[in-house]
Amino acid sequence: MWSTYSDNLRGALFMVFAMAAFALEDMALKAAARDIPIGQAVAMFGVAGWVVFAAMARAQGERIFHPSLTSPVLVWRSLSEIAGRLFYALAIALTPLSSASAILQATPLVVALGAVVVFGERVGWRRWMAIFTGFIGVLMILRPGLDSFDPLSIFAVLGMLGFAGRDLATRASPVSMSSAQLGVAGFAVLTVAGLVLVGFGGVVIPTPASLGYVAMATVIGVLAYGALTRAMRTGEVSVVTPFRYSRLLFALILGVVVFGERPDGMTLLGSAVIVASGVFLLQKKRHAIRG
Template sequence: MARSEPRSDNLTGILLMLAEMALFAVEDLFLKLAATGLPVGQIVLISGALGAPVFWVMARRQGRGIWVKEALHPAVFARNAGEMIAAASYVAALAAVPLGTVAAVLQALPLAVTMGAALVFAERVGWRRWTAILAGFAGVLLVIRPGSDGFRVETLLVLISVAGIVLRDLAARAIPASVTTAQVSAWGLLSVTLLGIGMMLASGQAKAVSGPETIILLGAVVFGTAGYWAVTAATRTGEVAVVAPFRYSRLVFSMSLGVAFLAERPDGPTLAGAGLIVASGLYAFARERRLKRASLVA
């Protein structure tokens, strides 16, 4: 019986991770649909303004406030900056780039986080994982194809978004352990709200939100919030090394939605690059898991 419980927990964690990736893919579809009629700054503002209260309520239920001195911690400011960079560039990318392409480039995120941890925190990364990282970024180059006729400069926005997420995730490690996830999330989304206001003031663009656009934006918030809950539950239920590789299912969901609802047709280089990115990430996960097992045995 003792041996069956971890397998059961891992299966639950895998199912939750798959659900999270599907939910985030649907959120991206809603955001892309919204971006066809609304300015990017307005979408950033609405997303932050609708999402922040959710985590404020969660923090209150945990007996925590958000207007506390910990909000001024330098690591919180750094994380908020990463959140703002990621949000603005990601919405802008969704507005201009096919959904499948955005999803393919985004799959390089785990490799980028590993590289950032090695460079910033001096975490040990062996030559095999460095090779996987380089192979993954070679896959990114296959997807975006700089210098070719198929190159779209807007695709670089996805890379900027990845850089913002890396900054966000690395900065989160330096936030005091006493600060809850709900507090950190509320601060990040409040920062995104302020950024949206600044973008709208700078561009002077604003548009009345129609009924269908309201439904689309609410759908994005509902699916995004549900996805956030699912990833939190997944990482707390199963072993990270077992559950984490299923993050790559987001690519399948996103490409499928792009084909079904947006008439997108990923070309050969995009599919090949996406495959290389995913294969590199899976190898890096497998290698990390093998090293952890070896350290436990030793």
């Protein structure tokens, strides 16, 4: 039982690190999109990340493309990844970083439900209540039906559903498939998503600043991707995934400091509720094991 708690703790730490890195990646891509079309930025980012993960796979003596890539699970993962990246890229380009990240925090709800349906994980009522409380915190930030709700946020909702599907498929992916090979697959479909957006936004000559932001996103994104893969493969999905909520805190800070966003009191209160629910989940698991 202690081993289970230890796995959950390590998975949670990997998830928090991944979320901090993803928030920085979002910031860099949003900054790059000020000078070049978002599709071009995503495509450049995808190609660069693919090259890095392909080199990592070769350095480890692995095949760049794992034979299981054509399996139903990984085809579903690729389609989910394309949807998640495509729509979330539009969200961070067209809406405030803080609000797009807030909508993304509904991902654990979908993943937790999927873990019960697909993997047969057992989730006690206290953990369900904590997850539900986190969802209430998200609603406090979004305020659907009110004037403050942005219709463009539908892009973030669609992106969230795509990422949830990706995470569940990652959990079910073959154990023999390394993080580098998963990264190759992920950044390959990211490139596809960028090229789809390029068809609508076109291509321009990148500025030195935009190239720098894309390079920054690549380095950080590679680290984030590896940490997320480790997180989803360590511990219980229903315990680890709520720590995605930490991404909201990082996004709020970056939104304020870098883009001059000013979240109101309800947004900050909702953020506190979300983070508290995630921490509560791990605490309940620890007390249950010790008891």
